[in-house]
Amino acid sequence: MITKILCWSIFTVLLCSACSSESGDSGANSDSGSSGKGDGVGWGIGGGGIPAGDAADGETGDMPTIPDDTGMAEDGDAESKAKHEGFPSQELGVTIIGPTGLPALAVANPNLALSGILFGSAEKIVVECSCGSPVVSGSTFWNTEPVVLSPGDNTIVVRAIGTDGQQAVDTLTVTYNPLFAFDGPPVARPNALIVNTPSTLFITIPISTYPNFDPNTVVLQQVSPTGTVLGEWPMVDNGDFDGKGDEVPADGVFSTRLAVTHPMAETMQFRVRTTVFPGAGQEAYIALSARVWIDAVDGITEAQCKTTFDTITEAQVLFQQTLDSLGITSAHEAVVADLKTHPDVAAVGMAPNGTGVWVVFQSGLLGFVRGNALGTRGAPSPSNGTTLGTQTGALEVGNGVQSRTALLLSPFADEFAGQDETVPTHTLLETTGCPPFSTTAKNGEEADLAAFAQTTEMGLVQLVGHGAVGYGGIDPELVSHFRWEDERSQAVVWSGQVVNCAQFAAPQATCSNSDPQACGPTGECVYTSASGKVATGLCLDHLPVDLRMGRLAFGGDGRYVVLPSYFQHRAQTNPFPGSLIYLGTCHGAWNGSLLAPLYASGAKAIAAFTGTVSSAFAFEQGQGFFQRLFAEGLPAGSAILTQPDPDNKSTWFRLFGASNLDLTLSEILNPDFETATTAGWTVQGDGRVIAQLAGTLPVTGKFMSIVSTGLGYTVQTGELSQAFCIPGDRTKVTFWWKFYSEEFLEWCGSKYQDTFETSIESAQGQLKVVTTNIDALCHPDECLGCGTQFDSLIPSDVSFDKGEVYHTQWRKAEADIIPFAGTGPVTMRFFVTDLGDSIFDTAVLVDSVKFE
Structure with missing residues (x-):
């Protein structure tokens, strides 16, 4: 600390x-x-x-x-x-x-x-x-x-x-754990609970790289901070989703499902144990995983919200009134003095260099009065001749981002009209061609907390808005409770989501897997019951959790303020895919409190301003930065200019992280799935990366992908797709695939024809690399017209939820791609769908995609 x-x-x-x-x-x-x-x-x-x-x-x-x-x-x-x-x-x-x-x-x-x-x-x-x-x-x-x-x-x-x-x-x-490792830490879905509210917890952990453990001894433990075991629950890898929450049998991911109504606010800790056999002559021992934290918090009532909201918005009004009449120093002093008289305020402080006023309420909730002057993106900071320099972080970590998805956020688009760098960036990305970025722009209230939560999935994030620094020196016990990185002042940014206290009074909504948006921008559907492919549950609103845990604050302008731990918390399960992040706000690089967690959470480079920045300078630097990155093809470190803001001499535009980051690389990303994630690929329905499926291992490396018609609660389809460019000297594409289905052999020759397709599409047309279905893979003796692609069908060592499974051998697909090479963006799709029913499941493994 x-x-x-x-x-x-x-x-x-x-x-x-x-x-x-x-x-x-x-x-x-x-x-x-x-x-x-x-x-x-x-x-x-x-x-x-x-x-x-x-x-x-x-x-x-x-x-x-x-x-x-x-x-x-x-x-x-x-x-x-x-x-x-x-x-x-x-x-x-x-x-x-x-x-x-x-x-x-x-x-x-x-x-x-x-x-x-x-x-x-x-x-x-x-x-x-x-x-x-x-x-x-x-x-x-x-x-x-x-x-x-x-x-x-x-x-x-x-x-x-x-x-x-x-x-x-x-x-x-x-x-x-000597001679044994879990493939990763436990993952909890959801990772939070509201006190006295019924919920269901799904906790999973991957264990496949080291086989020297007893799968019947994999157990989830709840433990105290000192390691005392408070409870235990068995974990399985048998596809029993309804009972234990396991979605795919024998994929090396062990799961358990807990029905929970937690009675008190606390942070709970869980880990996994299993019995390991190190080798000949060595005794078996209990291996322990890393821990995962689950926060149980008290809900927030509409009355609590209104009290907090009224106090902070009245302070913002006082700030503006005093600013207009007496100037910015007096405005800060007046707000601090006024807030100290409020009985609901526990602590109040002036942010460093006059960036606003921060508040800690008696309830533990946070507030922030924005102290920016007109034409800036935060608040004035004194120019004392200090230069925070033109240094860039010099770590060289790979050349490109691992996802070509871009999210451009401009919560104050109306205020910055004409000086909003997301506008030229959007145009630039849409006209670049290669590399082909899938770009989403969110302005004003559309740049809500749901959009901010999506940042950890993006290869490129551009945030244009207001920022400040605050909360330095607050109670260390509160810092510990929030699990902030340390007691430094926190660099914060404003979202576009407007505070609506009535949201806290709404009854807990129901939801289902057929309507994933039912829970709103801050909610998550937690399944509590299932019937076949239909799952129903209750919405968990993460907003009170994030407010209670110091990840969000009430802004005096009526919008929610985002703290560094908001991004860090979400990256626990969705790490940034080697991203480039641009912060077009004040103070993003002021003290490292935002840079460090973004970088530690997977971002490769962050471009930000060290202090108060004028909108004119930020627009000029941000627009030029992306122009040099994409139009001129410069690496990130070379795309940064070195002059200070003319209106704020101590503010510089700087890069932290990989100065060699190259945004122009356009070939296929993660073609062998060795990131252990679907990074680079767009997932629709059921598509994921696994290390094994029963006795089947990847063709190369440690990981492979699987697309299915509905393992778990996914209904009917699964797809992995990616847009990229094929170099002009490539002539063919190859990959390996393996088809599993419950529709073999009983439904050969029937209307039940689950289908697998692989295609490459572009302005030049469409190439079907693989098109197959149940009848094509059945033995020719099974039906008239069967067997056009028959090789062999083998009784599988894995079972799905409805019937016996057969599978093919690994099969290599190969196709001529000369008409697509060097011609611009293409999209490759791996697609599995039900035909005739959604009862019997089909899954296809895909591995080792190569363009040669």
Whole structure:
């Protein structure tokens, strides 16, 4: 955690405590929330993270001068000559990003290297740990030599300490299971509960890479922060969706389903255990997964909303009235003084550099009075000659984004008319051709919280609006409860969603899988019962959860304000697909509180402004940035210009992350599904990535895709599609597919003809690479006309919900694509559909797509 920072010269201490799983101590510092570490997804894999050596500290551009109020000279004092110059920041911060950005991780290898981000400057970075004292190298992006873990839970604390004793802390709990690893952490759907409201929890975990475990011993545990087991439930991988919530049998994903009506507000912790057999001569032991957190919160009443909303909007009116008559300093002072008299206000403070006024209410809810001057995208900050520099984060992590979906958000489009960079960006993306981006623009109230939640699915995000900084120095216990990254001031942005207190009075709505939009922009349908393919349930509104957990605040202008943990929390289950994020707001890069969680959650690069920015300058820089990225084909680092805002001399437009990010790459993304996700592909119906289907493994690598007519609650169709461009020198496409169906053999020759198609489509026409159905794959003796594509049908080692399953062998498809090569965008589709019924399921595996 971090307290108010007045001095930039720091050193960083890395502490690691280890204990065995038998002791029950699971790292209370992290698990109880005291670290505040968020729910992001890290860049590093295994023990890797950032390569050692010069690549970790190859920042470019001028180093920043030191702010006048730090007590240090701008150029010359020994105190400013730190050994490790972190990313320029107005406040001290440190974030672990490798091997994960999550608060917890389970590994099979005892040797673990760490990597992370430093904001500010460090005299030295020291590692003190019972598991070793690794050498630390790097600056903005630092890394270590491996530490040696003990079996069980190991708590690693990264502590940045200023010369005056001030601290910034991040914590990671690593569970070491010798010779065994879970494929990922548990995932909870939903990941929140409303107190005294009936709900259903589905918790899953993938286990397939290491086969040396007993599948009959996979058990979900609820545990206390110190590791005491509070409850246990068996998990299965048998396709019993109605009973245990398992959607696909024998796919290596274990599931359980819990009916819950939770009686009290608290954050619950769950993990998974299983019995592991390490090898000959070694005793079996209990392996433990990383933890997953589920927040149970009190609902918000309409009266509570109105009280909070009236207080913050009245403060906004007072701010504007005082601003018009006495100026911005007096406006801030008047609002702070007035709010201190309100009995419902627990704490109030003026945001750094006059960016507004933040409020913590007695209820634990947050508010923010926006303090921007006309023509800016936040609030004025004094120009004291301080330059936050033109540095870019220099980490080189791959060249391209992993999804060609773009989301352009402009909540204040009317205010910024004529100076809204989403408008030229939209035109640019629609006319680029290659690479072909699927672009969605949301303006005004359409840029609601549902749109903000979708950002973690996008390869390109452009947000144009208002931003500010606040909540520095609030009660550390509240920071811990919110699970914020640390106690730094939080860089916030405004959404387009208008506060409507009547929403909190609405009765809990019903929903079904046939109407996924029934729960509104902040809701989720939680299934409670099912009959065949029809699932019904109740809506869970995430709005009160996000407000209670400090992810959203009430804005004085009547809109919801989004905090960094909002993105970080959603990225826990939907990490950014190597995204480029543009923040056309004030203070997005002010202190790293927004940059770090976005980067740790999967974004490759973030372009943002360091302070108050005029709309004219933001429009000029943002429009030029995307023009240079797409029209000129420059990498992200070269597309950033270095001049300050003429109206705000201390504000610079800067890039954090991969300076080599190339947005012009246009070939197929994730063709072998080795990201372990559907990143790059558009999913309709049932399409997912799995590691196995009973005894069937991928043709190459560790993962493959599956599309089906309705495993789980999906009805009738499944599709994976992607738009991309085929290089002019490619002549053929190949991939492997394997067809499973309950309609074999009984329904050969009938009207029940589930179908699988693969096509490539473009302005040049359509190419059907594969078209097949039940009769085509049945033996010729089964019916007249059967067997036109028969190879073999084998009784399957997997069963679906209605009948016996047969499958084909892996079959290789190949087609000439010369007419499509080098001619512009194409769309490739893998499509499975029911014909004649939706009772009997069909699933098709697809792997290893290649254009040669």
